Amino acid sequence: MAAEIREELLSAYLDGELSAEDRARVEKFLASSAEWRQLLDELRSVRSSMQSLARHKLPEDLCPAVLRRAERAGIGGPQQPAAAGKITPGTVVRSWWSRGGRRRMLWPVAAIAAALLIAFLDTDRKPAEKQVAQTRAPKGETFIGARQLAEEQGENKSQNLSRHPGDEIESETMRENSAFAKSAENQNVPLLEPKMAPAAPSSAAAPSSRAAENAGRSAGLLRKETATSPDDTLTIVCDVTSAFVRDRGFEKLLDEQQIAYRQSDQLHFPEADLNDRYGKAGKEPVLRPYLVEATPAQVDRIMALLRNDALGVSKVVKHHEYAKSRARDERLAQAANKPTQLDANVPARVKFVLRIVEPPPSSDKEP
Amino acid sequence: MFGAAVKDDAQLIDEALNGDSSAFGQLVTKYQDRLYNTLAHLVGSTDLAYDAVQDAFVQALVKLETFERSSSFYTWLYRIAFNQAISRRRREKPLVSVEQVQEASGHEPVDRCGPPESKLEQQERAAQVRAALAKVSDEHRAILILREVDDCPYEQIAEILDLPIGTIRSRLHRARLQLRDQLKGVFQEDVT
Numbered sequence: 001m002a003a004e005i006r007e008e009l010l011s012a013y014l015d016g017e018l019s020a021e022d023r024a025r026v027e028k029f030l031a032s033s034a035e036w037r038q039l040l041d042e043l044r045s046v047r048s049s050m051q052s053l054a055r056h057k058l059p060e061d062l063c064p065a066v067l068r069r070a071e072r073a074g075i076g077g078p079q080q081p082a083a084a085g086k087i088t089p090g091t092v093v094r095s096w097w098s099r100g101g102r103r104r105m106l107w108p109v110a111a112i113a114a115a116l117l118i119a120f121l122d123t124d125r126k127p128a129e130k131q132v133a134q135t136r137a138p139k140g141e142t143f144i145g146a147r148q149l150a151e152e153q154g155e156n157k158s159q160n161l162s163r164h165p166g167d168e169i170e171s172e173t174m175r176e177n178s179a180f181a182k183s184a185e186n187q188n189v190p191l192l193e194p195k196m197a198p199a200a201p202s203s204a205a206a207p208s209s210r211a212a213e214n215a216g217r218s219a220g221l222l223r224k225e226t227a228t229s230p231d232d233t234l235t236i237v238c239d240v241t242s243a244f245v246r247d248r249g250f251e252k253l254l255d256e257q258q259i260a261y262r263q264s265d266q267l268h269f270p271e272a273d274l275n276d277r278y279g280k281a282g283k284e285p286v287l288r289p290y291l292v293e294a295t296p297a298q299v300d301r302i303m304a305l306l307r308n309d310a311l312g313v314s315k316v317v318k319h320h321e322y323a324k325s326r327a328r329d330e331r332l333a334q335a336a337n338k339p340t341q342l343d344a345n346v347p348a349r350v351k352f353v354l355r356i357v358e359p360p361p362s363s364d365k366e367p
Numbered sequence: 368m369f370g371a372a373v374k375d376d377a378q379l380i381d382e383a384l385n386g387d388s389s390a391f392g393q394l395v396t397k398y399q400d401r402l403y404n405t406l407a408h409l410v411g412s413t414d415l416a417y418d419a420v421q422d423a424f425v426q427a428l429v430k431l432e433t434f435e436r437s438s439s440f441y442t443w444l445y446r447i448a449f450n451q452a453i454s455r456r457r458r459e460k461p462l463v464s465v466e467q468v469q470e471a472s473g474h475e476p477v478d479r480c481g482p483p484e485s486k487l488e489q490q491e492r493a494a495q496v497r498a499a500l501a502k503v504s505d506e507h508r509a510i511l512i513l514r515e516v517d518d519c520p521y522e523q524i525a526e527i528l529d530l531p532i533g534t535i536r537s538r539l540h541r542a543r544l545q546l547r548d549q550l551k552g553v554f555q556e557d558v559t
Contacts, residue, residue, distance in 0.1 A: 011540035015514070017521045046543045049496045049550060050515035052489065056407040058417070062399045063392040066424040070388075073429060 007039065014043050072296075235351040236303060237317045242356050244312030245288060250354060253305050254290075259298055264289040264351065288354040293347040302352075314357065376440040383431060391431070395424050398441055402448055405517045409449070409509060410456045411501055419455055423448035442526045449509070449527065499549035507542035514539055 006029065012018050013026045030036050240249070254261045294302065306313045376397075382390035399420060406416035426447050427434075434443055500508055513519045513527060524539075525532045 008537050008540045011543055012521075012536050015521070015539075017536070042547050043543050046547050046550065047515055049492070049499075049546075050511060052493050053408060053496055053500075053516060054493060056404040056413060056416070057400050058403045058420070061396060062421055062424060063395045065421060066395050066428065067388050067392060069421070069425045070428045073425065 006036075010036065010040055011043060014040065014047065234299070234318070234348075235353060236299070237315075237353045237355060238306055238313055239315035239357045240313050240354045241311070241358060242286075244309070245354060245356055247312075249309065249312050250288075250290065250306075250352070253302065254292065257298060257301060257305075259292060259294050259302070260347070261290050261292040261352075264291045286356040288356070290352045290354070292350045292352055294350050295347050298347070299350055377436065380431065380434065380436075380440060383428070391428055394427075394440065398444060399424070401441075401517065402445065405445070405512055406448055406452045408500070408512045408516050410452045411497070412456070415452060415455050419448055419452035422451045422455075426451070438526045439523070442523055445527050446529075453505075496550065499546055499552070502549045503542065503545050506538065507545050510535065510539050511542045511546060 006026075009018065009022060009026050013023060018026065030040065238250075244250070251261070292299075292302070303316050303318065306316045376394065379390045379394050383394070402423065403413075403416050403420045406419050407413045410416055410419070423444060427444050430447075434440070500511070503511065509528065510524060513524045514521075519527070521532050521535050521539075524530075525535045528535070530538070
């Protein structure tokens with residue numbers, strides 16, 4: 001053991017990592033030991049051999065690719081109007097940190113206060129849903145601000161998720177994609193849409209909380225469902241009229257956007273849960289699930305266009321974060337040894353569920 | 368020198384956190400080659416290293432707010448990249464080995480110190496070293512590369528690998544002895 005310790009000092013001596021005292025001891029021992037001098041020569045030879053290895057250099061600057069991928073992950077935020085479409089080195093992009101970072105610290109406080117008030121008033125919730133109620137205002141709707149604040153405070157996300165029989169909380173996915181989850185929230189912010197319609201009348205139940213939520217964000221935004229779905233697919237639930245369905249409003253919208261879709265006959269959670277989460281649509285709501293292949297930008301576009309249709313569409317709720325379904329696709333593809341592409345231009349599977357509900361009767365006076 | 372580098376990185380990080388993506392771009396440009404070189408030797412594949420480096424920078428940007436600055440930025444970045452590289456290597460077989468790339472490109476090794484040798488001799492020696500290095504255990508290879516290829520001081524290696532300096536010292540010594548033995552075997556095969 002003593003010999004090993006002394007030998008260990010030789011490597012440190014070679015590297016200049018010894019104290020003055022230890023260095024003196026080693027040099028004294030080297031002077032009297034041919035074996036040690038031989039070992040020191042061998043260590044020098046090993047070091048020389050390692051230093052003969054080639055110096056690899058990247059063929060290109062990674063900066064553009066890194067910033068592009070970060071932008072797709074939601075970091076970087078919307079670009080300045082002058083920066084036409086691309087993030088390049090030298091382009092000053094006001095990221096969501098700076099654009100919303102400071103304001104985010106203000107409106108979540110107001111949102112929390114409103115949410116707590118609603119939680120106090122919402123006394124008929126089951127215990128398991130109380131946690132969600134703290135971040136929920138109108139039925140089926142949640143506040144991003146409260147959730148963001150919870151995340152910033154390092155709370156376990158699973159505590160803020162509603163749990164329903166049959167739901168699976170993919171805590172691993174949540175942890176893995178925590179950064180992406182935070183960035184994915186920004187994907188809920190629609191692209192600047194000049195034609196963005198005002199919030200639908202049916203969701204005007206909590207003006208104070210709505211004002212708090214909209215503070216710092218563009219008009220017409222957005223509730224975010226904090227519940228998870230068993231199969232990890234992004235699902236968007238839309239309350240639409242029968243006329244909208246009869247006129248094939250959704251299909252026409254997708255055709256105009258040249259987005260592939262097909263009708264689906266499967267829901268990944270029970271209809272009862274659908275009603276419970278998104279508000280009662282009727283005892284037996286008629287549902288039209290669609291499977292859509294869309295990129296994140298296309299999903300935002302579809303949601304914006306749906307919200308624009310104030311007559312045919314009364315509610316549009318994103319059920320699950322897009323990043324998670326894409327992360328899942330990536331994991332599956334990797335498992336199958338297929339090349340994966342986290343590319344903004346590569347569509348992923350998204351489920352749209354149209355719930356046919358009729359608008360409330362008009363309250364206008366008869367002429 | 369080490370302290371001066373940290374200060375510059377801190378400024379760039381602050382600017383990046385304030386929304387200046389070009390500041391993070393400067394960090395990428397500053398460290399990409401060093402990181403790539405280290406990882407290429409660590410995992411024995413330039414393709415894996417390329418992906419791992421890119422992934423690491425993206426992860427670093429995504430998690431930049433969580434960087435506590437108790438270590439240098441490169442140390443923190445390297446740990447991300449190290450984990451990425453090891454994970455990738457475990458999942459995938461290296462598509463192209465370092466040796467294959469060098470043979471295809473005719474890339475000449477750079478001998479930073481030692482007697483002058485012909486290019487062919489240098490290439491042969493580098494190939495022998497790579498072969499010997501591949502036979503060394505992962506933990507020994509990592510510490511050898513950090514020290515001999517990346518010129519990291521013991522303290523930085525300890526931070527990266529999250530080990531006490533005493534362990535770094537003893538492990539590095541054992542790694543050198545192991546590589547010495549592997550090189551003897553390679554040289555003997557060559558002679559016979």
